[in-house]
Amino acid sequence: MALEITQRGDVILAKDVCSSDGFPEGISVGMFVVDGLLIDAGATKMAEPSGDFWKESKISQVVITHNHDDHAGGCRWIQDNLNIPIYLHPDSIAEAGSVVVHPKYGNEIWGVLQPYTALPMPKTISTASGKYSFETIDSPGHHPCHIALYERNQKWLFTGDLYLGTKMFFCYKDENIKQLLVTLENMLELDFDTVFCAHAGFVENGKLRLQKKLDYLKNLQLQVSELREGGMNDKDITAELFPFDFPFGEVSEGDWSPYNIIRTI
Numbered sequence: 445m446a447l448e449i450t451q452r453g454d455v456i457l458a459k460d461v462c463s464s465d466g467f468p469e470g471i472s473v474g475m476f477v478v479d480g481l482l483i484d485a486g487a488t489k490m491a492e493p494s495g496d497f498w499k500e501s502k503i504s505q506v507v508i509t510h511n512h513d514d515h516a517g518g519c520r521w522i523q524d525n526l527n528i529p530i531y532l533h534p535d536s537i538a539e540a541g542s543v544v545v546h547p548k549y550g551n552e553i554w555g556v557l558q559p560y561t562a563l564p565m566p567k568t569i570s571t572a573s574g575k576y577s578f579e580t581i582d583s584p585g586h587h588p589c590h591i592a593l594y595e596r597n598q599k600w601l602f603t604g605d606l607y608l609g610t611k612m613f614f615c616y617k618d619e620n621i622k623q624l625l626v627t628l629e630n631m632l633e634l635d636f637d638t639v640f641c642a643h644a645g646f647v648e649n650g651k652l653r654l655q656k657k658l659d660y661l662k663n664l665q666l667q668v669s670e671l672r673e674g675g676m677n678d679k680d681i682t683a684e685l686f687p688f689d690f691p692f693g694e695v696s697e698g699d700w701s702p703y704n705i706i707r708t709i
């Protein structure tokens with residue numbers, strides 16, 4: 445593992461690619477540092493190689509957008525090595541502090557998520573020098589306890605896993621696309637330019653890109669409801685609208701699937 449670090453103004457992006465035998469191409473996993481505030485902490489595999497980066501960038505507080513393995517993996521290392529607060533959605537704190545058995549495929553890609561102690565997410569978080577202030581916004585859909593961070597003066601939106609790309613071909617079993625649609629509509633009410641995505645990195649014209657994702661999902665929702673009205677079940681609708689071999693279905697034991705989108709849209 446080797447972190448790739450890029451910087452735009454005061455925002456530092458550190459990313460790496462996590463892979464396994466089942467997912468040889470790997471998945472890009474990123475985290476951001478803004479004036480000492482770490483936004484997401486990567487996967488467990490990235491923790492050891494990220495230690496120097498976290499120390500050099502003088503992180504003084506941590507925000508986890510949601511308690512998925514590829515966002516919270518570094519928390520235990522940070523807790524053991526740096527005495528700084530880690531903020532998380534209040535309804536995820538108990539889960540974060542317990543030993544949870546994760547699917548094998550996830551452990552192989554990300555490493556085994558270790559329990560950590562988190563504090564409840566405040567409504568706003570100011571950075572170390574006071575230069576930036578983030579509003580923390582409930583944004584369920586990808587995860588029921590997902591938080592986005594909005595810096596109103598800079599027109600920045602840190603979207604965790606709300607964006608990822610303008611289209612979606614699969615999602616996790618516990619995602620709720622109907623809820624994601626509401627969240628995307630709420631996000632688009634905000635005045636922002638740049639999106640900071642944990643997997644796509646710096647996204648220019650972020651508002652336009654997020655709007656494109658919303659339009660794509662609304663169109664998909666319309667198609668699904670028409671096919672349902674025509675008497676088709678969700679399995680058949682999935683085969684009709686995603687007529688390709690999905691390579692990760694079996695490896696992820698059904699945790700990732702196009703069907704999860706159709707079922708919850």
Ligand SMILES: [Zn+2]
Nearest residue numbers: 510512586605
């Ligand atoms: Zn996620």
